[in-house]
Amino acid sequence: xAYVVRHxxxxxxxxxxxxxxxxxxxxxxxxxxxxxxxxxxxxFQMVHVLQTPEVHFVGAFLPFHRLYVHAHEYMLxxxxxxxxxxxxxxxxxxxxxxxxxxLFDPDTGFGGNGVGASKCIADGxxxxxxxxxxxxxxxxxxxxxxxxxxxxxxxxAPNVIENCMKMENFSSFWPCIENGPHGAGHGGVGGEMLNLxxxxxxxxxxxxxxxxxxxxxxWQAKNASARFADITGxxxxxxxxxxxxxxxxxxxxxxxxxxxxxxxxxxxxILSVNEIVPNVTVADVMDTKGGLLCYEYI
Ligand SMILES: [Cu+2]
Numbered sequence: 325x326a327y328v329v330r331h332x333x334x335x336x337x338x339x340x341x342x343x344x345x346x347x348x349x350x351x352x353x354x355x356x357x358x359x360x361x362x363x364x365x366x367x368f369q370m371v372h373v374l375q376t377p378e379v380h381f382v383g384a385f386l387p388f389h390r391l392y393v394h395a396h397e398y399m400l401x402x403x404x405x406x407x408x409x410x411x412x413x414x415x416x417x418x419x420x421x422x423x424x425x426x427l428f429d430p431d432t433g434f435g436g437n438g439v440g441a442s443k444c445i446a447d448g449x450x451x452x453x454x455x456x457x458x459x460x461x462x463x464x465x466x467x468x469x470x471x472x473x474x475x476x477x478x479x480x481a482p483n484v485i486e487n488c489m490k491m492e493n494f495s496s497f498w499p500c501i502e503n504g505p506h507g508a509g510h511g512g513v514g515g516e517m518l519n520l521x522x523x524x525x526x527x528x529x530x531x532x533x534x535x536x537x538x539x540x541x542x543w544q545a546k547n548a549s550a551r552f553a554d555i556t557g558x559x560x561x562x563x564x565x566x567x568x569x570x571x572x573x574x575x576x577x578x579x580x581x582x583x584x585x586x587x588x589x590x591x592x593x594i595l596s597v598n599e600i601v602p603n604v605t606v607a608d609v610m611d612t613k614g615g616l617l618c619y620e621y622i
Contacts, residue, residue, distance in 0.1 A: 345400070346449060347406075351365075351403050353367050358370050360457060362456050366456045368524055368600070372524045382589065383555060387593070387595055387606045388595050389537065390617075391597055412531055412537070415477070416481060419477055420481070428448075434448055438470040442467060444467035445468050458516065460519055460521045468526050470517065472514055484508070488539070488543070489539070489546075494557075505539065509532040513532075517532075541621055558589070560587060591606050604616055
């Protein structure tokens with residue numbers, strides 16, 4: 325499937341994407357990852373909860389999230405007949421006026437900030453969705469909540485991005501992205517989005533991570549022959565496992581065969597989205613226009 329991923333959508337394109345996301349929120353769960361998941365949207369969120377310790381602050385951070393956004397696009401198309409491009413959120417455009425971003429528009433966007441003590445979102449197309457997964461590793465029915473933080477959003481500024489783009493190697497590029505613009509999007513939206521485990525409970529997650537993927541793809545394209553093979557980083561990231569109240573089943577961190585000879589991420593590293601699409605290796609996702617993937621950012 326060939327598709328492009330882009331930011332500037334017409335009103336009709338925005339509404340078509342939102343309708344498709346709402347469709348994933350209405351389709352019954354089918355992967356069997358946890359009895360708590362009611363919908364395909366919930367199951368996507370559960371995939372992230374299950375894999376959080378192994379896909380953050382590690383070499384596979386960008387590759388995993390590239391596959392995860394790809395799987396999201398695949399399900400929008402196959403489950404919900406979505407034929408548009410997977411949009412991204414160019415957060416650098418909004419870094420200085422975060423809360424007035426078009427993404428928070430109640431009519432053509434994802435609704436605005438949370439309100440009251442609960443911080444539940446109160447307008448927009450997703451205000452009535454009840455998350456079954458999260459917050460964190462718990463599984464409790466709750467609203468999608470947001471708590472916009474303008475200060476944290478400032479790390480999405482163009483100069484922060486430019487600084488990351490100047491990095492010569494993946495070993496410095498990836499932490500620059502993960503700690504800078506990655507943190508800015510999650511922290512700037514707040515609420516569910518700020519939760520390391522359950523952040524895909526806010527549908528903004530997918531536009532945020534498509535944007536980070538775009539940055540990686542642009543950085544790769546600056547020196548494609550070297551950067552399509554440039555991967556490194558540790559395999560075990562977070563110094564914690566799964567805590568009390570966690571109902572899913574997952575092996576302890578580090579016990580899943582990862583395809584690497586040691587604790588360094590290589591092109592042979594295995595990526596999984598729990599069978600939403602088949603397992604692949606990091607090598608399979610290095611080029612967005614080669615082999616498995618077939619998209620470009622505009
Ligand atoms: Cu993540």
